[in-house]
Amino acid sequence: MKYLILTYGSQQDYDALSGKPASGVPAWSPADFAAMGAFMESFTRELSESGELVETRGLTAPVHARRLRLQGGVPVVTDGPYAETEEVLAGYWVVECDSFDRATEIAGRLSQCPGPEGVAERAYADVRPVAESQAGLDL
C-alpha cells in the first residue's frame, strides 16, 4: 500500500525558516537550518535505501501560490491566497510499505527533526492512505 505523509507550515513559519527578521516567530539560526537540512537528508536517504520511498517534494512559501477559480465561466487567478498564519501544505513523502502502522512509524520519526525552541511542539504531520484502485477504496 502507498501512503502520503504530509507536513504543514504557514507563511510565518516559512519566513522564520528563511531567516526573516521580526516575522512573529523567532528566525532560524544558521546552525538550526543546517541541522534541519542534515536531518531531512538522512531521513529521506534512509527511506530511499529501505526501498519504501516513492517520491518526496518540498514546496516553496505559500506567498508564491496561485489560486484559480471560475468567475463568470472564466478561470481567475489570485496570487498568494492564504492568510499569514494559515497552515498549508509544506511538503510530502509518498511511501510504499506493508502497513498503515509502518507508515505511521515513519511519519513519527519526523518529530525528531531539530529546530528552534517550540517548533517541534507546534508541528504535526498527517498520514493518509493513497486510493490506488477500486480495491483500495473498498478497504
Place this chain on the structure above:
Amino acid sequence: MPATTVEDLLRQLAPQVLGAVVRRYGHFDTAEDATQEALLAAATQWPTGGIPDNPRGWLITVASRRLTDLLRSEQARQRREETVARWMLPGQRVAPPADRPAADFDDTLILLFLCCHPSLSAASQIALTLRAVGGLATAEIARAFLVPEATMTRRISRAKQQIAASGVPFRMPAGPGRAARLAAVLHVLYLIFNEGYSATSGPRLRRGELTGEAIRLARLVHRLLPDDGEVTGLLALMLLTDARGAARTGPDGELVPMADQDRSRWDRALIAEGVALITRALPRGPTGPYQLQAAIAAVHDEAPSAGATDWPQITALYELLMRILDNPVVALNHAVAVAMARGPRAGLDLLGNLEADQRIAADHRLQAVRAHLLEMAGDTAAARDAYLAAARRATNLPQQRYLHARAARLAGP
C-alpha cells in the same frame, strides 16, 4: 579491478560503442537500449572477472548480439524491417573501405549532434545526451533531476522515437547548419553544468555529479574539436566556475558571495587549466560568448583578493558580451562591474534601464543587486528594503536566508 576504474572506462567507451553499433546496423533507438545492456553486463562481470583485452570490441560484440535479439523480437511483433532503410544511407549499406580512418571519435560527435537535435525539447536533449553519450543509467539521470524514474524513462524513449521518426541520417551535419547544431550541443552541456551548479530548489545548493558530468562531456568535445574557440571557451568557463564551488557555501551550508569567499579554498589546478585554455583560445578569434564569459571568470579567479579585482577589465569584457548577447542577466552583471569600477551611483543608474525589461523586472536578482549597490552607496535604509524585497521574490531558501542576513546587518535602531 576496482569498480570505479571499470565505471570510468565504461563511461568513456559508451558513446564509441553506441556510435559503432548505429553506424553498422542503424536503429538508433534499439541500438541505444542494446548498448545500455552491454554496459550493464560489463559493469557486473568486469570488476570480478577482469577487463577483456579489447574492452571496446567486447562491448560492440555484446551490444550487436543484443541488438539482433531485440530487433528479431520486435520484427516478429511489428515488421520493423521496413524502417531499416531510413537509418541507413545508400553509401552505408555497403562495407566501408578498409582504409577509412577509425571513426570512433567522429561517431561520438555525431551522437552528440543527434541527441541535441533541434526538434527535441531542452529537457529531452539533456536526458538523451546524459544517457547515450554520458553512459548514465536512466535511474541516475532521474535522481539528478529529481523526477521519478518512470518519467525519465518515458522522456528518453520518446526522444529516441522522435529522432527515429524524423529520419535524421547518422552523419555529421554539414554546411552552415553545422555551427547552429554545435551551438545547440554546447548549450545542452552548459545547461547540465548549471543544473548541477545552482540547484533551483531544496536546502542543498550543489549537485556536484551533474557539474562533473558536464565537464567530462565538455572535455570530450574539446578533444574532438580542439581548434573550436567556443568549445574551448565553454570548457574553460566550466573549470573556472567550478574552481570556486567549494568556497560558495559556509560551514552551515549558507551562501557566501564571491567578495567574501575564502580564496584559499579555490581550486588552483582547475584555475590554471581554465586560464591556459582561454589564453590560448582568445587570440585565435572569432570571440564568442563562452570565451568572453570564461575570460571574465578568469579575471575573477586570478585576483588575489576581492579588492584587487580588475573591474575595468571585467566591465570592458561585459561590454563586448552585451554586443553579441541580448541577455538582461549579462546587463545586470555589467551594472555590478560598472559600480565596482566607477562607484555605486554609476551602477544604480544602469539598473534603471533594466527595470523596464519585462524579462528581469520581477526577478529577485535585480533587487539583490540594487540592495548591494545601495549598501555600497551608504543608503542603508533603502538597501535594507531592497534586500527584503529580493528575499520576498526568491524561492530558494538558502538565497532567502542570505538576503535576510544582509538586511539584518543593516537593521536600524
